Amino acid sequence: MDTPAAPQQAETVRGGECVLVVPPRGRVFPQAGEAKIGVEHPGCDAVADLAIELDAFFCPSCHRNGRVSGAWCRDVIEAAGPAVTTGERG
Numbered sequence: 254m255d256t257p258a259a260p261q262q263a264e265t266v267r268g269g270e271c272v273l274v275v276p277p278r279g280r281v282f283p284q285a286g287e288a289k290i291g292v293e294h295p296g297c298d299a300v301a302d303l304a305i306e307l308d309a310f311f312c313p314s315c316h317r318n319g320r321v322s323g324a325w326c327r328d329v330i331e332a333a334g335p336a337v338t339t340g341e342r343g
């Protein structure tokens with residue numbers, strides 16, 4: 254299966270519709286100029302930081318905390334391709 258990286262519906266986010274965004278060559282902790290993997294959430298233009306180990310996300314812009322399944326996020330990110338990493342590996 255070779256599906257393009259597209260916004261994925263986050264499963265366990267409460268309080269609104271949040272979407273896990275996995276851009277091509279994106280990273281959870283991007284360097285300058287790299288695309289960012291994160292969570293889009295209602296009422297805010299920023300992409301929230303993903304904390305996979307904590308099963309959570311946090312938006313530095315609107316200070317929203319949310320819950321996600323870290324294992325599920327990791328699966329989605331890994332399924333998006335080897336160029337996409339969580340930042341834990343080269």
Ligand SMILES: [Zn+2]
Binds near residue numbers: 298299312313317
């Ligand atoms: Zn926000």
